[in-house]
Amino acid sequence: MNLKHVVSRNTINNIARVGSRSRSPCPYVYENATAISAPISPSFHLSKGDGFKPLQNPQCLKPFSSFNKYIHSTRETKLSYLASDIKLDSDEDTEEDATMNEFLSRFVWIMRGKLSEYYTECDKQTIDGMLLVIVEKVVSEMEKGGIEQILDAAVSTPSQDFSEDLWKTVWEVSNMVLDDMKKAIKKEKMKGFLQSEEVKKMCRFAGEIGIRGDMLRELRFKWASEKMEESEFYQSLERLREEERAHESESKGTQDDDSVGEEAIAAEEKPEVVSLPKRRGKIRYKIYGLDLSASKWAEVADKVHEAGEIIWPQEPKPISGKCKLVTEKLFSLNEADDPSPLLVEWAELLQPSRVDWINLLDRLKEKNTSLYHKVAEIALSERSFQTNISDYTNLIEAHAKLNHLEDAERILKKMNENGFLPDILTSTVLVHMYSKVGNLDRAKEAFERLKSLGFQPDLKAYTSMIMAYVNAGEPKLGESLVREMESRYRIKPSKEIYMALLRSFSQHGDVSGAGRIANDMRFAGLQANLESCTLLIKAYGQAGDPDEARKIFDDMIRSGQMPDDRCTAGMIAAYAKKNLLDKALDLMMQLEKDGFEPGVNTYTVLVDWLGRLQLIDEAEHLLDRIAQQGEAPPFKINISLFDMYARAGIEKKALQALGVLEAKMDQLGSAEFERIIDGLVAGGFVQHAHRMHEIMEARGFIVSDRVKVALMASNSFRSRKPTVR
Numbered sequence: 160m161n162l163k164h165v166v167s168r169n170t171i172n173n174i175a176r177v178g179s180r181s182r183s184p185c186p187y188v189y190e191n192a193t194a195i196s197a198p199i200s201p202s203f204h205l206s207k208g209d210g211f212k213p214l215q216n217p218q219c220l221k222p223f224s225s226f227n228k229y230i231h232s233t234r235e236t237k238l239s240y241l242a243s244d245i246k247l248d249s250d251e252d253t254e255e256d257a258t259m260n261e262f263l264s265r266f267v268w269i270m271r272g273k274l275s276e277y278y279t280e281c282d283k284q285t286i287d288g289m290l291l292v293i294v295e296k297v298v299s300e301m302e303k304g305g306i307e308q309i310l311d312a313a314v315s316t317p318s319q320d321f322s323e324d325l326w327k328t329v330w331e332v333s334n335m336v337l338d339d340m341k342k343a344i345k346k347e348k349m350k351g352f353l354q355s356e357e358v359k360k361m362c363r364f365a366g367e368i369g370i371r372g373d374m375l376r377e378l379r380f381k382w383a384s385e386k387m388e389e390s391e392f393y394q395s396l397e398r399l400r401e402e403e404r405a406h407e408s409e410s411k412g413t414q415d416d417d418s419v420g421e422e423a424i425a426a427e428e429k430p431e432v433v434s435l436p437k438r439r440g441k442i443r444y445k446i447y448g449l450d451l452s453a454s455k456w457a458e459v460a461d462k463v464h465e466a467g468e469i470i471w472p473q474e475p476k477p478i479s480g481k482c483k484l485v486t487e488k489l490f491s492l493n494e495a496d497d498p499s500p501l502l503v504e505w506a507e508l509l510q511p512s513r514v515d516w517i518n519l520l521d522r523l524k525e526k527n528t529s530l531y532h533k534v535a536e537i538a539l540s541e542r543s544f545q546t547n548i549s550d551y552t553n554l555i556e557a558h559a560k561l562n563h564l565e566d567a568e569r570i571l572k573k574m575n576e577n578g579f580l581p582d583i584l585t586s587t588v589l590v591h592m593y594s595k596v597g598n599l600d601r602a603k604e605a606f607e608r609l610k611s612l613g614f615q616p617d618l619k620a621y622t623s624m625i626m627a628y629v630n631a632g633e634p635k636l637g638e639s640l641v642r643e644m645e646s647r648y649r650i651k652p653s654k655e656i657y658m659a660l661l662r663s664f665s666q667h668g669d670v671s672g673a674g675r676i677a678n679d680m681r682f683a684g685l686q687a688n689l690e691s692c693t694l695l696i697k698a699y700g701q702a703g704d705p706d707e708a709r710k711i712f713d714d715m716i717r718s719g720q721m722p723d724d725r726c727t728a729g730m731i732a733a734y735a736k737k738n739l740l741d742k743a744l745d746l747m748m749q750l751e752k753d754g755f756e757p758g759v760n761t762y763t764v765l766v767d768w769l770g771r772l773q774l775i776d777e778a779e780h781l782l783d784r785i786a787q788q789g790e791a792p793p794f795k796i797n798i799s800l801f802d803m804y805a806r807a808g809i810e811k812k813a814l815q816a817l818g819v820l821e822a823k824m825d826q827l828g829s830a831e832f833e834r835i836i837d838g839l840v841a842g843g844f845v846q847h848a849h850r851m852h853e854i855m856e857a858r859g860f861i862v863s864d865r866v867k868v869a870l871m872a873s874n875s876f877r878s879r880k881p882t883v884r
Contacts, residue, residue: 355386357382357386476511482505482509494529512545539554564596581612582612622653634664634669634672692711693726697729721753727746759790801838805839813842
């Protein structure tokens with residue numbers, strides 16, 4: 160069965176053939192007098208004869224020159240067969256015919272585009288005629304088993320019927336079609352593995368631990384690729400096993416020639432990649448027309464291509480030659496250098512797409528972080544980078560982790576200027592950034608913007624905002640956010656949030672607030688531990704309620720938790736608040752019987768307490784105990800010693816301790832300054848008291864009225880001479 164015998168005469172009225180490469184203003188057109196009798200159009204004057212006679216077509220103004228433009232192959236990969244008019248014979252439909260039909264459909268679609276591109280003045284009938292001649296020649300080569308001659312670049316010699324340029328184009332399109340078919344088969348296999356249960360299970364697990372977005376998509380593709388490679392590996396082993404069995408059977412002669420032939424054919428029916436089958440007999444197909452240029456199919460193909468890009472990510476272009484040298488220069492830049500000139504040269508040489516930019520940024524991030532930030536900011540304004548809001552968010556987060564507030568705000572301003580509004584991820588990053596640097600107002604602004612845009616804050620956003628309130632000394636506002644996240648969004652607070660609020664309430668001596676948080680932790684299923692009990696004891700101690708603190712202390716011991724040095728120090732401080740020295744000593748003796756050994760924290764509280772009581776010898780004895788433990792005493796113990804020596808009038812030791820405090824003036828707060836001034840006034844060191852008062856005001860601390868009155872009173876009385884000890 161020959162191609163021209165199955166072509167409908169009503170479909171194509173003539174056969175056009177492109178002549179050899181020529182500089183003439185128009186190509187040659189031929190007529191096959193034995194097959195078609197009607198002319199292509201009135202402007203053609205056809206001669207008669209048994210062969211092909213050249214005629215000139217005045218409508219075609221361009222020669223068939225070398226093709227140097229290619230359309231994107233994926234526009235014809237999936238849906239071109241829907242528009243194709245090439246059909247298989249329903250009675251003799253086989254897998255080989257289906258593969259051949261798909262090859263011809265793709266081949267015709269691409270060749271139509273190339274002919275239409277270079278013959279813009281030719282009508283559809285002329286293009287159809289050209290296509291029919293080309294397809295007839297390709298099919299004839301297939302029927303003779305000569306498709307390898309078309310597809311082998313080393314032996315792609317011109318045909319007697321086709322020009323060298325046209326024959327080269329047929330060879331290039333055939334290779335392109337086969338590559339597309341291989342990619343399509345691989346895509347279909349990949350889609351199956353992407354939907355496999357094992358990959359879905361891994362994706363669900365990744366989502367549960369917080370991996371989402373582009374990273375999850377890349378991991379999903381990676382896992383599917385590994386599964387596909389594993390499947391192909393076992394399939395190759397199975398094919399090798401079958402080939403070995405066939406070889407053994409052939410060597411032993413246990414099978415006849417027919418069975419051996421069937422096994423060989425079966426082996427050929429399972430190729431590793433898509434290829435045209437070896438033909439045995441005529442190709443069974445029908446051509447009802449060649450109109451594959453409908454605009455609706457192009458739109459559908461575009462959508463398929465866009466969807467395919469998500470599932471099948473692109474690979475970066477290979478970097479070589481001058482572009483490689485420019486890339487190496489870019490990597491060798493210092494932190495103070497400007498990468499803009501090299502980036503412009505790199506972009507001109509490589510003509511990068513988004514995947515090339517991302518590859519460059521990933522490599523820079525590993526080698527030079529500071530340079531990565533500069534290049535990433537420049538890439539945001541590049542059109543080929545295809546910037547989206549996640550790019551801005553990632554760069555803002557990178558600056559926020561390094562506490563580069565100004566850089567992060569500059570990127571945020573640029574994002575707003577380019578029309579990108581902050582989304583939930585950006586707003587969450589801003590809340591965390593401002594909370595980290597202690598800017599409560601900006602953190603509240605970002606948090607309110609997050610809610611005003613209709614986004615539901617997640618646990619990370621709430622945690623950052625609550626920590627901002629805690630660091631600002633406003634735990635009650637943080638507690639209100641805990642109530643909001645529980646009641647409105649059903650978000651369960653973490654243990655970190657509870658402990659931060661409990662610690663803040665404890666530092667401020669807010670017993671009611673600390674008690675509420677402790678009850679919330681108990682209802683949330685969080686058992687009281689040593690840390691939470693220590694904070695509660697400290698809160699009751701600062702509130703002046705040692706009895707309640709002792710109750711918690713004893714309950715903790717009964718529950719099997721042995722108090723540590725910090726917990727015991729908190730209990731001793733609670734007794735010191737009410738000056739209950741006898742109860743504190745009884746507790747110390749009881750704990751020592753149970754094997755407890757006091758540490759630096761406990762001794763520090765006792766030294767401060769004894770110093771206030773002017774028990775100097777006992778306080779110095781405890782200092783020796785701290786030195787014997789080999790640990791450095793905390794800085795605040797110097798304030799206790801100074802206050803003790805100053806009030807006792809021991810000038811040498813008092814001024815020595817004062818010198819230590821002045822050396823670390825940045826660690827002193829308002830309360831510490833006032834205690835130092837009180838000690839100086841009480842000890843008669845009036846000049847030093849006024850000097851410390853000036854230093855306190857210079858550092859921005861507000862002096863209380865009590866201290867001001869004490870300083871004014873000290874000027875009215877003659878300072879007594881301190882004693883020397």
